[in-house]
Amino acid sequence: MPIKKLFFLCLLSLGILTGCGPKLPDGMPKLYPVTITVTQDGTPLEDANIILSGVGDWVSTGSTDSQGIAKLYTQGRYLGVPEGTLKVTVTKVGTEGEPPPPNPFDAESARVFQEYQQSGKVYRQFHVIPANYRHETTTPLTVEVKQGVKNVTVNVEGTVNEDIRRSGPGM
Numbered sequence: 001m002p003i004k005k006l007f008f009l010c011l012l013s014l015g016i017l018t019g020c021g022p023k024l025p026d027g028m029p030k031l032y033p034v035t036i037t038v039t040q041d042g043t044p045l046e047d048a049n050i051i052l053s054g055v056g057d058w059v060s061t062g063s064t065d066s067q068g069i070a071k072l073y074t075q076g077r078y079l080g081v082p083e084g085t086l087k088v089t090v091t092k093v094g095t096e097g098e099p100p101p102p103n104p105f106d107a108e109s110a111r112v113f114q115e116y117q118q119s120g121k122v123y124r125q126f127h128v129i130p131a132n133y134r135h136e137t138t139t140p141l142t143v144e145v146k147q148g149v150k151n152v153t154v155n156v157e158g159t160v161n162e163d164i165r166r167s168g169p170g171m
Helices: 003-018 107-118
Strands: 035-040 049-055 058-063 069-071 084-091 093-097 123-127 142-145 151-156 162-167
Touching: 035 049, 049 142, 084 151, 142 151
Parallel strands: 035 151
Antiparallel strands: 035 069, 049 058, 049 084, 058 069, 084 142, 093 123, 123 162
């Protein structure tokens, strides 16, 4: 038997014996491989963080790509989402300006930090998603996950520009 075939058969046997992907923890429900498409006022929402919750203590998360699509992982590790009606929370942070350097830890970093503070540069981080979508208790968004569902879609209505962090002269 050629070596390539033997190598392939060994890999296939190893995959069958060990299973594919990480072993699910005891008590974890069956997971369905689902993606979510998120839009904001009908436009794909890029770089948003998504959380699906509502089935026991299991939480599924993902981050959207340029088309507003996110793969979802339960407990941050297991591909897929438990079956059920799930609440959807959406967060996204916008930024403006140049971020400050990290807090100083030696003489050189203290000099760089002081130089930045004296430069007059302004940096801000802000929410772009309205507050009600950012919290499990207030979000109006829900999705139904069950066998056969491959993609779910939600739309966030409205945009905000609420400061999270601001630094610069006089701040």
